Amino acid sequence: MNNGIMINVEKLNKTFGDLHVLKDIDMTVKQSEVVCLIGASGSGKSTLLRCINFLELKDSGLVMIGGEKIEKETHDLNEVRAKVGMVFQHFNLFPHKTVLENVMEAPIYVKKCPKEEAKMEARALLKKVGLSDKEDVYPSKLSGGQKQRVAIARALAMKPEIMLFDEPTSALDPELVGEVLATMKELAEEGMTMVVVTHEMGFAREVADWAVYMHEGRIVEVGHPEQLFSNPKEERTKNFLDSVL
Amino acid sequence: MDLLTKFIDTYPVFLKGMLLTFEITIVSIFIAIFIGLFFAFLKISNIKILEWIADLYIFLVRGTPLVVQIFIFYFGLTAFNISDFLAVVLGLAFHNGAYIAEIFRGAIQSIDHGQMEAGRSLGMTIGLTMRRIILPQASRRALPPLGNQFIIALKDSSLASFIGMYELFNVATTHGSLKYDYMSYLLIVAVYYLILVLFFSIIVRMIEKKMSSSD
Numbered sequence: 262m263n264n265g266i267m268i269n270v271e272k273l274n275k276t277f278g279d280l281h282v283l284k285d286i287d288m289t290v291k292q293s294e295v296v297c298l299i300g301a302s303g304s305g306k307s308t309l310l311r312c313i314n315f316l317e318l319k320d321s322g323l324v325m326i327g328g329e330k331i332e333k334e335t336h337d338l339n340e341v342r343a344k345v346g347m348v349f350q351h352f353n354l355f356p357h358k359t360v361l362e363n364v365m366e367a368p369i370y371v372k373k374c375p376k377e378e379a380k381m382e383a384r385a386l387l388k389k390v391g392l393s394d395k396e397d398v399y400p401s402k403l404s405g406g407q408k409q410r411v412a413i414a415r416a417l418a419m420k421p422e423i424m425l426f427d428e429p430t431s432a433l434d435p436e437l438v439g440e441v442l443a444t445m446k447e448l449a450e451e452g453m454t455m456v457v458v459t460h461e462m463g464f465a466r467e468v469a470d471w472a473v474y475m476h477e478g479r480i481v482e483v484g485h486p487e488q489l490f491s492n493p494k495e496e497r498t499k500n501f502l503d504s505v506l
Numbered sequence: 507m508d509l510l511t512k513f514i515d516t517y518p519v520f521l522k523g524m525l526l527t528f529e530i531t532i533v534s535i536f537i538a539i540f541i542g543l544f545f546a547f548l549k550i551s552n553i554k555i556l557e558w559i560a561d562l563y564i565f566l567v568r569g570t571p572l573v574v575q576i577f578i579f580y581f582g583l584t585a586f587n588i589s590d591f592l593a594v595v596l597g598l599a600f601h602n603g604a605y606i607a608e609i610f611r612g613a614i615q616s617i618d619h620g621q622m623e624a625g626r627s628l629g630m631t632i633g634l635t636m637r638r639i640i641l642p643q644a645s646r647r648a649l650p651p652l653g654n655q656f657i658i659a660l661k662d663s664s665l666a667s668f669i670g671m672y673e674l675f676n677v678a679t680t681h682g683s684l685k686y687d688y689m690s691y692l693l694i695v696a697v698y699y700l701i702l703v704l705f706f707s708i709i710v711r712m713i714e715k716k717m718s719s720s721d
Contacts, residue, residue: 316623343629353624357642367628370638412624419628 265292266328267423267454268313273322275308282308284478286322290423293452297465297486300475301501306458309475310425313456314345327422343371346416350428352408354400354415360387361396364415371419379418386414390444406437410444417448424448426457460505462490474498512690513697516681523677524698530591530663530673534598535656541599542606549611560607567604573665575601580669594666602659609655613648614640646717653710657703674698 268290275283283305290296298306311317312324315331315338324331331341355363364383368374374382387393390410400408409429416424426445430438442464449455449468459465465472465486472486474495482495493499548560567575579597584590617640625635667676678695682688 314627316626339626339629339631342627345627347624347627349620349624349627351618351620353618353620355621355624355639355643357646366638367630370634371629415628 266290267292267294267326268456269323269325269328270309270313271323271325273309273312273324274320275305275312275317276320282478283312283319286478286480288473288480290454290456292454294470295449295453295455295457295468297469297472298456298458298475299460299462299465299472299501300481303477304475305478306475307427310347310427310456310458313423314342314347314425316342316347339371343367343419344422346419346421346424348409348412348416348424348426348429350431352400352405352412352432354408354411356400359397359399360392360403360411363400363411364418367415368418383414383418386417387411389417389447390414391440404437405433406440409433409441413441413444413448423454423456426455426459428458428460430459430461462486462505466490474501476501509690509693512687513694516677516691516694519681520674520677520694520698523672523674524702526671526673527660527663527675528702530595530598530666530671531656531660534595534663535602535659537595537599538602538606538659541603542610545603545607546610546614549607550614564604564607567601572598572601572662573668576665576669590669590671594663594669594671598659598663598666601662602655605655605658606652609648609651610644612651613644616647617643646714649710649714649717653707653714656706656710660702660706661699 266289268288270286270288273283273286274281286305286309288296288309298309300306308317312319313326315324315333318333326341326345329336331338355366358366361380361383364386365376365379368379368382369376384393384396387396390413392407392410392414395403395407395411400411403411413424413429429445430441433441438461442461445455445457445464446468457464457469469486471483472489473480474482474489474493474497476497482489482493482498484494489498490502493502545560545563548556551557576594576597579600580590580593583593583596588596621639621643622632622635625639626632630638663673664675666673667679670676672680674695678691679688681691685691
């Protein structure tokens with residue numbers, strides 16, 4: 262029915278006051294594809310991600326998730342958000358809850374999943390991200406990399422069809438980046454549809470099916486990561502890559 | 507020594523007064539917490555008219571002396587056959603509610619915005635995220651200033667003596683005037699207040715300790 266198209270964005274516009282943050286964005290992401298968004302800060306990457314998760318509401322245009330056109334008038338956006346997982350730059354773990362409780366929270370209170378079942382699934386997810394030994398620990402006792410892996414497990418607990426990552430490694434010490442990227446890579450290999458805002462070109466090359474370069478609210482260039490990074494067609498893309506690599 | 511004798515001679519009456527002071531404080535604070543939470547939500551509602559209502563309430567409370575508020579509640583409410591106790595308690599609750607509203611508002615707004623986003627990104631509604639994620643963290647942050655407000659309320663309850671409630675301060679002044687010896691009984695009542703405040707402080711500290719297990 263949706264031809265395996267998970268995310269379809271057409272002519273998406275978003276403004277904050279006088280600031281036109283997203284300008285006529287078109288983007289289609291198929292099932293199991295991994296897309297990396299790159300661009301300078303303020304280019305609209307994060308806002309695009311947040312519009313796909315409806316944390317920000319578009320001004321105009323179309324956002325389709327799983328082949329369905331989503332409008333705030335016709336859809337319960339909370340239900341849509343439950344299907345689209347999000348991982349934040351600053352983790353945003355719930356500091357007053359243990360690692361296990363962080364992961365169990367949404368399944369229990371949103372999906373009304375029985376507690377024992379939620380616990381079992383949470384444990385399985387923590388095992389998957391390699392943090393089984395931390396389940397009774399509070400987030401303040403974790404390293405940044407561990408926090409982000411818990412955040413990934415927490416998002417996965419809602420069994421999302423799409424995972425969005427908003428600069429998931431930008432707040433991490435360099436030596437902790439690898440463990441988070443490894444978890445994300447594993448997820449990609451399992452066939453998760455992923456949109457990742459990142460500056461990790463290595464990850465993009467290795468994992469992404471294609472990459473998008475954004476500049477001042479527009480998509481400037483789309484291409485295979487290898488091609489986009491090594492041989493950009495657009496001058497602006499080239500300038501950006503020169504400045505970050 | 508003389509003071510100690512007076513202390514021992516009068517302690518049954520003072521203990522009764524202390525109990526009443528304690529009751530007035532506890533009940534009024536309990537009600538004030540609900541009033542405070544309600545107006546804190548109005549303040550953060552992002553709905554102009556609700557914010558104005560909360561602002562007006564806080565302005566009225568902050569702009570008038572507590573003793574005036576208590577008298578207004580007393581004369582206003584006892585006409586409806588409400589007991590002196592309830593009138594005083596409601597007056598104090600009305601007063602403390604405004605300060606507690608500001609404490610709660612500050613605490614809620616001090617919680618990182620990412621917490622609300624994280625909750626919502628998991629499909630939780632704003633209300634559910636508020637209840638499960640924001641408020642538990644905010645109440646922990648609100649606890650120290652809340653404890654402070656409890657102590658202020660405890661001491662403010664002495665104003666209930668003006669409408670004839672036989673609480674601690676009234677016991678002291680009554681004894682003082684009967685025996686032409688204000689100084690002794692004021693010193694004695696100060697000790698009772700200190701004991702009560704100490705008791706409250708210890709309770710608040712115990713709760714704080716219990717709630718900080720995740721730090």
